[in-house]
Amino acid sequence: MDFLNYFGNVFTPYHLLLLFGGTTAGLILGALPGLSPTMAVALVIPFTFHMEPASGLILLGAMYTATVAGGAISAILVNVPGAPANIATALDGHQMARKGRASEALHYCFLSSFVGGIFGILILIFFTPPLAKLALKFGPTELFWIAILGITVIGTIGSKSVIKGLMAGLFGLAVSTIGDNPMLGEQRFVYSEHMESGIHIVVALIGLFALPQILTLLEESGKSEAGMFALSEARWVTSLKYNVTRIKALTMGSIIGAIVGVIPGAGGQIAGLVAYDQIKKTSKHPEKFGQGEPDGIIAAESANNAMVGPSLVPLLTLSIPGSPTAAVLLGGLLIHGLFPGPDLFTVHSEIIWTFIDSLIVAQVFMVVIGLFLSRHSGWIMKVPPHYMAASILVLAVFGTYSIQSSYSDVLLMGVLGVTMYFASKLGFGPAPMVLGVILGPIAEDNFLQGKLIGEAGDGVLDYFFSGPINLTLITATLGSIGYSVYASHKMKKRAMLK
């Protein structure tokens, strides 16, 4: 119960101010397409140089917590996820917003983020040593199968047709192979200088989501000048009461988020998607998902935020970042002279427990400020489509350029976006394609590593198809595809009977 001793350090006026500022800025930055949690934390690191280590970490932790939740704001209101982690939230969140239930959707988002976030931090506090051991059990083959599972999961939930979803995931994987081979360092599919560095995941996220959304808004412009959608006011207490009754979605999301968060490399990108997939498959009304089902938001957002705490477990104990943002946080720790490892909890116990305690308080700030913003963010849905399209275009270009200060990224984002717009007309969804781009390097890197290890040992096939974790993941992948084909067939049959 060491963590209880350091709560007093968090409740100083200076630290509370940092938490408030970090959370507010994180929610706003997180809501901007392209400004992912990783980038938001990276932007703030220079401001922590002159702070005490505990203060700097409090600011970084507050930003991390809030940007993950903030990404859902743009996912719900404009169908452009602020970060890859919020892709699943957009599936039902934006549909709710289109039906005039934007503030209600945002309430579910922040309330379930809070529940998931607190659960994740409690996991970090109480289960750090055993989880660190679990994280070490994930070798190249396990990570390869996790990536494949992630792609099949989104492939089967992000599109109306299972086969088109899987194909979109494969197109994403194909796009991810542009640039350097991760093992050999040799270039592939580079036909212009702009393609030399490959395609950054955030460039793909912005291009595939934001540009088709801009073009769709332009299609809609002129149809309704007074406002895009009707708005109905929702009271947060009513949303809270409903949220509390969704125990299954909250529990499933929180547990899946915590498990995925602790696996190094998998990151929060797939936590929300896996949770969404599971809650949909176990729901009595799977057909309601994608049409504005609150359980979809609740499961996805509780998973995203439950991932935050456990993603710090391998970072703090083994120096292995559980997510890209955790990797940036590692930089934050190092510049303050804190070297992750077993000593961190003994030599620097005061700093590290103050940081972990501040994450709990940051969750409280996040839900309070988030609910306040939900009340006042519904006006976004009243912004005329062409104003919205213009804003998204400028933010998308800005967000893309600022990732690596690369003009090539802006051009690639444009090409990907226009291609996605036409592909979406043919029934291919952006979510599986983005996930293919994100998980492609993880899949390829670990596939090639596993192949090398397998060739040196008992054989490649044996290495990839043995071990309890590998077999569980392969079964889950096949089960996910099989169930989706069965469910889609059943739904078609039901529709034909009607």
Add this chain to the structure above:
Amino acid sequence: MIKLSAINLKSPELATAFYSIIVAGLFSFLSFYDTDAENYLFPRIIAIALMGFSVILLIINLQASQALAKDSTDDNKGNQFFKILPGLIIGIIYMALMDIVGFYTSSFLAFLSFLLLYGKREMLDPKAFVKKVTVSVGFVFVLYLLFWQGLYVRTPTGWLF
């Protein structure tokens, strides 16, 4: 069994399957064209899977197209394309200009162009024009204050900033 005479060649789903085969074929050609098998191992696996799924999609859609008695092409598609065309052109010019004239100037111009070309036709109304210019300047200025001044994020300055 697929009856060739019953296939509806104008079916959009069938067109989707053909486009998929073309893209998968192109990716397969590019993956296998280079002889460096080790470098292209992963793309080749993806290409084979992609081609397999494209063929399955084609077979499924060939069967489904027979069930469709009526041609379901959408006449509205052409109109939609002409509606988004000005936006596409603005976007291309914006991306081309941002490195030359600067991010903030080109952003202002792109933002204003969207507001002028889309929405209500009120280009000759001075009041509406001033409102649109003000909104465009305000949006870009907030972006400048937040990122250039507040977070020191640098964007291309070009000739004009």
